[in-house]
Amino acid sequence: LYTDAGEHIYQVDLVTNKQTVLLDRVGGSAGTRGLAYDSINNWLYFSGVQLMRSRPDGSELQNITRYLNLNNQNPGFQIALDHHFDSRNPRVYLAFNGGLY
Numbered sequence: 001l002y003t004d005a006g007e008h009i010y011q012v013d014l015v016t017n018k019q020t021v022l023l024d025r026v027g028g029s030a031g032t033r034g035l036a037y038d039s040i041n042n043w044l045y046f047s048g049v050q051l052m053r054s055r056p057d058g059s060e061l062q063n064i065t066r067y068l069n070l071n072n073q074n075p076g077f078q079i080a081l082d083h084h085f086d087s088r089n090p091r092v093y094l095a096f097n098g099g100l101y
Contacts, residue, residue: 001044003032009046011056023058034079034094040087045079051094064092068101 001022003009009023009032026032026046034047037056045053049070054061078095085091094101 001035001037003035003046007032007048009035009044022056023054023061026052026054026061033077036079036081036092038081038083038090040083041090045081045092047077047079047094047096051079051092053092068094068096070096 001009001011007025008021009026011020011022012018013020023044023046026048032046032048034045036045037043038045042055043053044056045051045064047070050063051065051068051070052061052063080093080095082091082093
């Protein structure tokens with residue numbers, strides 16, 4: 001999986017090198033910046049002007065941003081997941097604006 005600044009999430013087959021657009025028009029006008037896959041719960045997390053999650057097939061798209069000042073000039077960048085406390089409900093960390101939230 002990888003993202004681009006043009007609001008896409010791609011899936012690449014490493015054997016055939018075939019690229020497929022997995023999700024389109026996501027991440028808002030800043031594009032899609034951060035990406036993390038929760039293989040335990042089968043969620044795909046990504047950021048841009050919002051912190052979002054969906055199933056890998058694009059279903060159940062949800063905005064999980066709360067109280068963050070994300071915008072075009074201040075988008076979210078890197079995402080990290082922590083399953084240590086609760087593997088069914090991992091903590092999601094987002095780096096932006098010089099901090100980790």
